[in-house]
Amino acid sequence: xxxxxxxxxxxxxxxxxxxxxxxxxxxxxxxxxxxxxxxxxxxxxxxxxxxxxxxxxxxxxxxxxxxxxxxxxxxxxxxxxxxxxxxxxxxxxxxxxxxxxxxxxxxxxxxxxxxxxxxxxxxxxxxxxxxxxxxxxxxxxxxxxxxxxxxxxxxxxxxxxxxxxxxxxxxxxxxxxxxxxxxxxxxxxxxxxxxxxxxxxxxxxxxxxxxxxxxxxxxxxxxxxxxxxxxxxxxxxxxxxxxxxxxxxxxxxxxxxxxxxxxxxxxxxxxxxxxxxxxxxxxxxxxxxxxxxxxxxxxxxxxxxxxxxxxxxxxxxxxxxxxxxxxxxxxxxxxxxxxxxxxxxxxxxxxxxxxxxxxxxxxxxxxxxxxxxxxxxxxxxxxxxxxxxxxxxxxxxxxxxxxxxxxxxxxxxxxxxxxxxxxxxxxxxxxxxxxxxxxxxxxxxxxxxxxxxxxxxxxxxxxxxxxxxxxxxxxxxxxxxxxxxxxxxxxxxxxxxxxxxxxxxxxxxxxxxxxxxxxxxxxxxxxxxxxxxxx
Numbered sequence: 001x002x003x004x005x006x007x008x009x010x011x012x013x014x015x016x017x018x019x020x021x022x023x024x025x026x027x028x029x030x031x032x033x034x035x036x037x038x039x040x041x042x043x044x045x046x047x048x049x050x051x052x053x054x055x056x057x058x059x060x061x062x063x064x065x066x067x068x069x070x071x072x073x074x075x076x077x078x079x080x081x082x083x084x085x086x087x088x089x090x091x092x093x094x095x096x097x098x099x100x101x102x103x104x105x106x107x108x109x110x111x112x113x114x115x116x117x118x119x120x121x122x123x124x125x126x127x128x129x130x131x132x133x134x135x136x137x138x139x140x141x142x143x144x145x146x147x148x149x150x151x152x153x154x155x156x157x158x159x160x161x162x163x164x165x166x167x168x169x170x171x172x173x174x175x176x177x178x179x180x181x182x183x184x185x186x187x188x189x190x191x192x193x194x195x196x197x198x199x200x201x202x203x204x205x206x207x208x209x210x211x212x213x214x215x216x217x218x219x220x221x222x223x224x225x226x227x228x229x230x231x232x233x234x235x236x237x238x239x240x241x242x243x244x245x246x247x248x249x250x251x252x253x254x255x256x257x258x259x260x261x262x263x264x265x266x267x268x269x270x271x272x273x274x275x276x277x278x279x280x281x282x283x284x285x286x287x288x289x290x291x292x293x294x295x296x297x298x299x300x301x302x303x304x305x306x307x308x309x310x311x312x313x314x315x316x317x318x319x320x321x322x323x324x325x326x327x328x329x330x331x332x333x334x335x336x337x338x339x340x341x342x343x344x345x346x347x348x349x350x351x352x353x354x355x356x357x358x359x360x361x362x363x364x365x366x367x368x369x370x371x372x373x374x375x376x377x378x379x380x381x382x383x384x385x386x387x388x389x390x391x392x393x394x395x396x397x398x399x400x401x402x403x404x405x406x407x408x409x410x411x412x413x414x415x416x417x418x419x420x421x422x423x424x425x426x427x428x429x430x431x432x433x434x435x436x437x438x439x440x441x442x443x444x445x446x447x448x449x450x451x452x453x454x455x456x457x458x459x460x461x462x463x464x465x466x467x468x469x470x471x472x473x474x475x476x477x478x479x480x481x482x483x484x485x486x487x488x489x490x491x492x493x494x495x496x497x498x499x500x501x502x503x504x505x506x507x508x509x510x511x512x513x514x515x516x517x518x519x520x521x522x523x524x525x526x527x528x529x530x531x532x533x534x535x
Contacts, residue, residue, distance in 0.1 A: 132243060137163070137209055139248065140236045141344055143353055145255040146360040149267055150222040154360045154451070155197075155234055155254050158210040158344055158353060160242075164201060165211075167241025171197030171234060173217030174251075178229035178259060195219045197234065200460050202452040203352035209345040212352040214452040214460075229259035266364045274305040275386065276366035278358035280373060280455065281338065281349035282315035289535050290482045292323045293423045294374050296522040297514075299332050301378060301386055307366070308333045309358050313342065313349045323533060326526040356453055363447045371455065372401070372442035375482040376475045377425060377511060379404075389473050390444070397449040397463030400441040400456075402474045405432040407505055408481040410498070411489035419489045424481055426515035427489060430498070431508040441467075442475055476511055485535050 116129040137160035145155045153173070163169050177190040200214040215234060224230050232255040238248045277298065299306065310316070310324065310333060327333040341350045355371060362369070368390055372378065378401070380389045393399050410430040411419055419427050443457045452460035481488055491500070496507040522530070 136160075138344075139163075139169075139238065139250050140213070140234065140252060141210065142234075142252065142254055143341075144357045144361060145232065146363065147262070147267075148216075148360070148363065148451075150225065150264065151219045153217040153223075153232060153255065155215040155217065156353060156357045156360055157213055157215075158346055158350065159213045159236075161207040161209060161211040163238060163241045164213070168239055169241055170237045170239050171199055171215045172237070173197045173215070173219070174233040174235060175219065175223050176231045176233065177224070178231075180228075181259075193219055193221070193223065200452040202356060202454050202458075202460060203347055204454065206347040206352070208347055210350075212346065212350070212356065214356055216451060224257055224262060225264075227260050227262055227264075229257050229261070231256045271365050271367050272305075273307045273366040275302040275368050275370060275390075276306065276362055277302075277308040277370050277372075278355050278362070279308070279310050280351040280371075281311050281313035281341075281354050282320075282374065283313040283349050284315050284483050285485060286315045286317075286320050286374075286482055287424075287485055287535055288319040288323045289533050290424050290478075290484075291320055291374060292522075292530050292533050293425055293518070294377065294482075295324065295327055295333070296525075297377055297425065297518045299327060299525070300518055300521040301380075303386070306332065307362075309362065310335045311338045311354050311358075312336065313354075314339055319534065323530060326529050330525065351455060355455065359445075359447055359450060359453045363450075366447060368444050369447045370442075370444045371453065372475060373482075375478045375480070376403075376442060377478075378473065378475050379510065380473050381471070384472070392472065393466060393469070395464065396466040397461055398443060398445045398458055399466040399469050399473075400443045402470050403439045403441060404474055404476045404508070405439065406430065406476055406478050406508070407432065407500065408478050408484065408488050409490040410500060410505065411492055413492040413494040415489070416492055420487055423515050423519070424478060424488060425476070425511040425518075427512070428478055428481065429507055429509050429512050430493070430500075430505040433504050433506050487535065 115131055118126060118128050121127055139159065141158040143156050143158075145153060148154050155173075159169070173195050175193040177192075179189040180187065195217055197215040197217050200216065201211055202214060203212045205211075217232070217234075231253055234252045234254045236250045236252060238246070240247055242248075295308065298308070308327070312335060316324070316335065321335075324333050324335060328335060338350075338354060341353070344350065346353065359369065370378070378386075380386055406428050407430045408428055411427045412429060415422060415427050440456055445453065445458055445461065446463075449463050450458050450461040452458065457465070498505050
């Protein structure tokens with residue numbers, strides 16, 4: 001009986017299993033079919049070429065299209081069928097109409113140069129060939145073009161240094177007058193006027209991939225004197241440089257003068273400013289407090305008829321900008337963003353190009369133009385003013401300025417506990433007095449007589465230069481202090497003479513004694529806006 005019951009139970013389980021399989025036969029068939037299709041696709045993909053790929057984004061797109069279509073079909077009612085048919089009909093008509101419109105074909109890509117191959121000559125020699133591709137450096141990069149008078153222009157920019165170092169590229173200038181606006185005039189347009197461009201390389205060979213080039217275009221006759229307008233073109237030729245097989249010439253529009261836009265009176269009128277500062281490229285993590293001191297000091301020194309052109313190469317971040325903004329609002333400062341010049345590998349953030357652009361851009365707006373850095377302070381003796389000093393040097397078109405190098409770590413013991421509240425020019429009081437070494441000088445020029453300039457002096461000018469200005473004017477140089485965001489005082493001393501790092505120093509409180517007057521001047525001019533400026 002027990003065996004019969006076991007057989008009966010086993011037979012019941014078998015019938016139950018068969019019943020479940022039979023009831024789910026449709027689902028199992030669908031599952032097995034899907035697995036078969038999936039395996040077939042996976043097998044097929046093994047034989048497809050490697051360039052044929054299906055990304056996950058493609059699969060998502062297909063699935064989304066299927067899902068959207070299914071949802072649309074399932075939710076469309078019979079009442080919407082007529083409207084849907086009408087929409088499809090109108091879409092077909094629109095597509096049919098559009099198919100008859102003539103669509104211009106896309107421009108064909110420029111064909112690559114023919115590739116030459118090595119070959120064996122009749123005498124058995126294998127002639128090797130060289131196929132050039134791409135371009136290592138631009139032929140010319142313009143920053144600005146400015147008038148220098150009725151018949152002369154200056155084009156300021158960069159060019160490939162190897163091209164100028166090992167070859168002889170040439171430049172030609174072409175003035176194209178604006179055609180007459182009189183529609184009834186049947187006269188031929190005026191012919192272009194050309195001249196040879198004279199190039200100057202003012203960066204003393206310091207260039208890297210690019211070197212600074214100033215092209216002077218002086219025509220034999222006045223240009224655009226009737227103010228009818230025109231365009232100036234620079235024809236920059238490699239003259240076989242880089243590839244002696246070719247003489248590549250680029251025709252570059254460097255200047256456009258719209259009708260009536262030129263003020264010819266600026267060339268003979270009194271300049272707007274007596275003194276204009278042309279700053280080099282500012283970069284790095286500059287100290288807002290040091291910049292604050294520098295601008296307040298020099299606005300006070302140069303006076304109301306002065307202006308400062310600051311070039312931001314990445315150093316004028318928000319805190320530094322807040323220091324300059326009050327003086328910008330008063331009209332003393334112009335800030336130019338030149339960060340894009342970093343794309344081109346020139347010397348020291350392309351500062352030679354930057355100062356030359358400033359020279360030619362403001363050439364007729366200032367009587368004197370100064371070139372020095374934001375960690376340097378111009379000084380004239382107490383019984384003199386900047387006006388009397390420069391008046392005594394007016395017979396010179398350039399003079400250089402002696403440097404007073406200051407230590408940026410040594411401070412007075414008397415300032416202990418309160419030096420963090422003092423300005424840098426107030427607490428850094430030890431001067432380097434080592435003798436027998438040549439120190440860099442900075443300079444000033446009368447810009448109307450200068451064709452190109454440098455960082456420490458100009459070598460392209462008309463007239464005399466004076467290098468013997470000791471006793472008349474000098475500058476205090478706090479090297480490294482402008483890029484120091486922390487408290488500069490590292491060593492406190494109570495002596496008038498000392499040796500530090502094998503260098504002799506003497507106590508010099510000249511700038512310290514002026515600091516209180518500069519603080520008072522800043523408070524008068526812009527109030528307390530900058531009282532909480534940080535190092």
